[in-house]
Amino acid sequence: MNFMGMGLLELGVIFVVALLVLGPARSLDMAKTTGRLFRELRRSVAEMNSAIDLDRPNARDQVPPPEPTLAPPTPLADEESSERNSG
Numbered sequence: 001m002n003f004m005g006m007g008l009l010e011l012g013v014i015f016v017v018a019l020l021v022l023g024p025a026r027s028l029d030m031a032k033t034t035g036r037l038f039r040e041l042r043r044s045v046a047e048m049n050s051a052i053d054l055d056r057p058n059a060r061d062q063v064p065p066p067e068p069t070l071a072p073p074t075p076l077a078d079e080e081s082s083e084r085n086s087g
Contacts, residue, residue, distance in 0.1 A: 018030075
């Protein structure tokens with residue numbers, strides 16, 4: 001794993017030093033704040049992507065819909081006329 005040119009070992013050392021400098025209570029607050037920041041960032045990016053998708057026409061929208069087929073005539077017209085003639 002490579003994050004901004006630093007490996008996993010270097011990131012671990014940075015986190016341990018931050019824990020020692022800030023202390024456990026303040027480190028937890030910083031972690032919560034960072035989590036909120038990432039959650040808000042992720043939500044904003046998702047909203048932006050959905051807005052972009054709404055503006056961009058889809059390929060399936062460009063395909064014309066299939067033409068409707070005509071249904072065969074129903075036998076109801078024949079039955080009604082025969083009932084009128086017999087009644």
